[in-house]
Amino acid sequence: MNKLLPFLLGVTLLFSATACTTAKTSGEAPNSTNDNTTTTDNNNEELNAEDAQENQEDATSQVRQDQIASDTRARQQRNDAAGNPEEIADSDVESLVRNQLETKLPKSELAVDSEEGVVTISGTVASQEELDQIESLAKEVKGVKSVNVKATVATPKP
Numbered sequence: 001m002n003k004l005l006p007f008l009l010g011v012t013l014l015f016s017a018t019a020c021t022t023a024k025t026s027g028e029a030p031n032s033t034n035d036n037t038t039t040t041d042n043n044n045e046e047l048n049a050e051d052a053q054e055n056q057e058d059a060t061s062q063v064r065q066d067q068i069a070s071d072t073r074a075r076q077q078r079n080d081a082a083g084n085p086e087e088i089a090d091s092d093v094e095s096l097v098r099n100q101l102e103t104k105l106p107k108s109e110l111a112v113d114s115e116e117g118v119v120t121i122s123g124t125v126a127s128q129e130e131l132d133q134i135e136s137l138a139k140e141v142k143g144v145k146s147v148n149v150k151a152t153v154a155t156p157k158p
Helices: 004-019 049-060 062-081 090-104 128-139
Strands: 046-048 109-115 118-125 146-149 155-157
Touching: 049 062, 062 090, 090 109, 090 118, 090 128, 118 128, 128 146
Parallel strands: 046 155, 118 146
Antiparallel strands: 109 118
């Protein structure tokens, strides 16, 4: 039973990860790291203050923090149980980087993609200070080899 639960949880996470090909920090984030458009408008150089506040409230809520912690634990357990804990799947890297960015930069609207440990991050952040933090935050995640930041600082929308 102790081995079955992590396996079942891992399979569930695997199917949910393959359903979403790009990890996003918010619903307003770009649909992919190649397409710098948001899901609601084609000008993501602007960041609505209301959307930023909503993103921050969601990212900092206790429920979301518990979800992030649970997701991180489940991915680590699955990697440990799957054999080589040093080999981390790209979907896990994407999710872990997204969780890191969502927690540390809650006003951001970012999309994360990973291929063989090379992480690409696009979207918008609220300030230059947040933009400067993206690379170092992403590199804190196990499995990240390098980071390509395509994100920009958004101008506030009225």
